Amino acid sequence: MEKKIFYNFFELGDFVYYKPLLPDNPLRKEDLYLKRLQCKIVGFEELAIGRNSEKALQWGIKPGIYKNLDKVKIKIPLIGGETVWVRRAYDLEHCNKKVAKERAVALKYLRDKYKNNEVELARKIAEKNFIRDLPETPFWEDDLVEMKRVFAGSIYRIIDIDYVRLREIIYKDEEMEIEYSAYKIINLEGKTKEVNKDEIKLLVRGKYWKKAHDADVLLFHPKTLHHV
Numbered sequence: 001m002e003k004k005i006f007y008n009f010f011e012l013g014d015f016v017y018y019k020p021l022l023p024d025n026p027l028r029k030e031d032l033y034l035k036r037l038q039c040k041i042v043g044f045e046e047l048a049i050g051r052n053s054e055k056a057l058q059w060g061i062k063p064g065i066y067k068n069l070d071k072v073k074i075k076i077p078l079i080g081g082e083t084v085w086v087r088r089a090y091d092l093e094h095c096n097k098k099v100a101k102e103r104a105v106a107l108k109y110l111r112d113k114y115k116n117n118e119v120e121l122a123r124k125i126a127e128k129n130f131i132r133d134l135p136e137t138p139f140w141e142d143d144l145v146e147m148k149r150v151f152a153g154s155i156y157r158i159i160d161i162d163y164v165r166l167r168e169i170i171y172k173d174e175e176m177e178i179e180y181s182a183y184k185i186i187n188l189e190g191k192t193k194e195v196n197k198d199e200i201k202l203l204v205r206g207k208y209w210k211k212a213h214d215a216d217v218l219l220f221h222p223k224t225l226h227h228v
Helices: 002-009 095-115 116-127 207-212
Strands: 017-020 037-049 065-074 083-086 131-132 144-147 157-160 169-173 177-179 183-188 192-195 199-203
Touching: 002 095, 037 083, 083 169, 095 116
Parallel strands: none
Antiparallel strands: 017 037, 037 065, 065 083, 065 131, 144 157, 144 199, 157 183, 169 177, 183 192
């Protein structure tokens, strides 16, 4: 019970036990595991909650960047201090039993306190895994944009933004660099595509930007994208 509930509160710098599988080991399956190693957590995969996500709209969780507790980066004390990603944090075990118990008790307290309110429980757990606010972007969810070059003049609405890969460069040479297509957009016919910020230009701000900036919110007809 303690291990199952505890892994929600792994933190950067924690020392954990890990049993890595050796994929090329010719031994029998039951012999493929090394003795458990004491490793250090050096990172977490980041998970973004956008302004129009279900967690933000229905659960009231603050939009932002959070720790993905299911994918942890640990440093293994082998040759060179190799770092690896562990896809199931549940497979890790904290080295400090006292700390593990204290965090497990704290999480159990939250679960008991909000056992009849799953939404509030989700908010409280999310607060503990919050890393930072969403990055500044030239466009927000629900903004209306226009294609610049290919399909120039076509109007789209932004329906999703990949904040984690937002500034990832997928191509670079001496003359140019191309960013990852982090903006998912949809047109009047319901067709979607992914573009980067250099492929679109702003037409009208959407409801999320206007609400955050105390501006008048103009609603759009879902089929014509015109003001209603």
